[in-house]
Amino acid sequence: MSAPTALVFRAEDSSTTVRTARWWKKYRFWLLCAVAFVVLSLLGIIMGSGGKSTTGTLSITNPAPAGAQGAASVLRNQGVEVTATASLAETAAALRSNGHGNSTVLFYDPRNLLSRTQAADLAAAVADSGGKLVALSPSPLTVKALSAELSSVGTTAGTPAADAQCTNPDAVAAGTIDGGAPDLDVSATSVTMPLKLFKGTENCFAEASKNPATGGYLAYNSTGDVAALGNPGIIINQNLASRGNAALTFRLLGSTPKLLWYTASLKDIPVSEQPPALSDFTPEWIFPASLWLLLVGILAMVWRGRRHGPLVTEPLPVVVKASETLAGRARLYQNARALDTASATLRHATMTRLSHALRLGQTAAPHAVVDAVTTLTGHTRAHVHDLLLGPAPTTEKDMLSMAVELTALEEEVAQR
């Protein structure tokens, strides 16, 4: 086994190309996995962000119950050009480019982002372009700004249905619309929208048993160009097919060749009113320094983590503790509460040792051993007999005391 001292080891004499090829072969699988992961993630992001559907309430690209994709696509099929806009400026520009009298603007501002001035600007822009404005659930101040003739008269819990109760042709054509309160046959998870009542020159769809003059779900100004709809729930996908909802929706929104679907967004907030960013409070160097520390952290991992050569394996031979079988048998006895087996084994062992100590031979009769022990120790014969040949103990406590007595007896005999 003496090492051959003449043997010289050298690095394999191979070119860089060969080594690169080998490296590629070795890590090919993981590299391809990584590439596939990155590509799939990117695809997911692109699909997620660039996809058609969104989740906003009353969004024309939302196919969910709360969306309005149904209304928008029906209008498109009827030849109305539906365009979604997200800011006042955008809407105004679209109005200008659409030309005079071609546009209807649906205005929806669920978060009350527009100020009164902006609302007034919107109304003016619509009026300038000769279009129509349909405001969905505008706030009381906004509705005032949109048209001085309109006003909000509060909210309501709603009724199952609401009748037109006015002479406006659109409302009359629709007849009855949903009153906003969930129908009995609609599941509890269905979408409910807030209900508002408005009052204008002409009020339609007043609640049953109330005077239409006090306000309804739909209110028009005197020219009929500005309408406030207090029950936008009729437009969403879930309710569009119910009662006269569709008729009212399409007549309200589809009367001009172009529809601007304006949902107010954060873009409508003036820049000065936006909350300050975190970067305004931190020093300028924080970001580059953190990024650098990240880089340094990666360097530290490379520094400490690079191994000196591949791992070395240790072939381990199998080794079993010899007393495992003993421990296993003991646990089996205990789990099975094998009192009779255990005590019989203990007694038999003691008996064997006693007969050996008393020189009675391997084949001595048990009674002979009992007699010999009685004579030698002076215990009563009954006691010794019970201990060595009596009935098996019935409790663990008895077995333990018996086991202790057996060793004591052995010691006693051994000492004499």
Added chain:
Amino acid sequence: MAISGRFFFLALAALVPIIALPGPVTWLLAVAVLALILIVDTVLAASPRKVALQRSLPSGVRLGEPATALLRLANESPRMLRGQVKDGWQPSAGAANALQTLEIRPGERAALSITLRPSRRGDLHTEHVSIRSFGPLGMAARQTTISAPGTLRVLPPFNSKRHLPSKLRKLRELDGRAAVQIRGAGTEFDSLRDYVRGDDVRSIDWRATARRQDVVVRTWRPERDRRVVIVLDTSRTSAARIEDETALDTGIEASLLLAVLAERGGDRVSLIAYDRRVRAKVSSTGKGNMLNAMVQALAPLEPELIELNTADIPRQVRDVTAHRALVVLVTSLDAGAAEEGLIPLAATLAQRHVVVVAAVRDPAVDAAHLDRSSTTAAYRAAAAEHALNRRSAITAVLKQSGVEVVDAAPEDLPPQLADRYIKLKAAGRL
């Protein structure tokens, strides 16, 4: 490719300009400087692939003793090699300084001495040497791994050697002992000498006495040139760990002591390590150093997880010797099916040979069978009594068929087996 701590701290220091002059330009400049240093240092480093390696390893080392492995490196590149060299010994070789730093000028050589403290018997391997070569700035390094296999054979410790002097003295005392006490079938006639008071009158050689005028007695010496065959069981039962060594290790210790003793006693020793095939086979019929041949053969033995093929052992013994011999079976008495394995085997062998069964006894069982301190301990005691009972039954059956049994704790087994050999020799039963 690897970087040093120096490079890391340089990168950390670059934080100062980045904080002082925040901005993307500073950041990118810092990255560029670091990248430049990295590239320059890597390019200027000596190629670790242009290193020639030579190993010189000791031929064998006893377990528990340190060894030194030499690794010679020759720098064949035209640049200075500043590097870290790691010898890839397996962990149980106990290489304390496997990673060393060194500098070799172009075309020169260096030697690393690596101290090994093996913690396992057997063949310990090193597969490769990794060389990390730093550039002149000590920032970045090139690394390569050169395959350079080496093997160190770690021999059994033979701790039972300490019993050897006393046993040899006992063996020598057999020579020239009063004849009658040891008279037996096989004792050999040694010489005649004058009668001294105290000699047994039965050993007087009357014919010689008649030729001379003095009373002459015969003396005897123990027989020589007997065969001792040690069969070492390497099957699954030898994997049992008793105290802090496996049954196989204890068996090796006992076999070595017995073999050395028997060889000094003038007998011819053969050793077979066997489970289902022969793992090692040594005979003293050859020349010279029996002990060395034995430790070399026994060193790589490991317990195999297979059942002992008892039916084939008589044939193996017959292969070694055609004559009557002392057959020592170093095995286990706990074997699940001793009735089918060990007992028939020993009985078969006992018809032709003198058979000794040597087995390791677990002191844990002896300790457990009298411990009755709790209910759990009582159950354990019952289990231990069961094991002992079974063991003594096997022993009794073996003794009935004329087989000697040596059943002792790991540290006692080698001397007790040696004693049994001396006893048999003294009785002339070999």
